[in-house]
Amino acid sequence: MDLPAVFLWVWFAALGACFGSFFNVLIYRMPREMSIIKPASHCPHCKRKIPLWHNIPVLSWLLLGGRCANCKEPISIRYPIVEFLGLSLGFAAAFLAEPNHWQNANLIKSISLFWLIVTLIPIFAIDFKYLLLPDTITVGGILLGFVLSFFEGSIGWFSSLIGILVCGGGLFLFTVACSKILKKEGMGFGDVKLFAGFGAIMGTELAYVSLIIGALLAIIVIAPYRFFAKKDMQAPLPFGPFLGLAAPISYLFGNTIMVGFDLLVGV
């Protein structure tokens, strides 16, 4: 299949909007420990179920003037914003993965990059506020990476499996060691599962490059923030958003970074 890449971009933008719609549900319900499947989308005011044609990302909110079709109470602008963010990030992911032609081998890259970029929405929205990472995203990443690894153009199922074990296992041991030695919670197990998913999607090496980038980003942002905001240096910090942000960077540029590093240290 060799179509102009614009088809791919538009298709992934639409998919991103649908993901945004799902993330709205996740962001609202997960910290409240509500099921993400039941009940179906409903108006928080009149409890009326929202029909599918009133649930089209961005468009429905605009056409209904930001109000519930039944009780006319306003619906938060957060909903179309998150959907539009999903749309934009979906477009960006497909554009970055495949700026020229839509070929089968690159579809795996587009899907992988789409997942790594679009899931930043719930990772940022939930982890910063609640120090939680939803299993839908973390375990979902492990499953997606492993399934994709059976298709042409992927890293291959063996590399994916090793990635899950070495990344998940490595960070798990590190977390356990930290809590034993420092006698306090280090990283959460949500981070361990998220990282195992990166191993599944991009393989061990690139995933560990993302871990290093994520740690550097966290230090650059958190240390000055805590210093100037006079926050407790011992308070638990969300690592997920930094690790998440590092993943697409490593997926796209990790190999270049590794080559550059090798040249630098002269190996």
Ligand SMILES: [Zn+2]
């Ligand atoms: Zn209503």
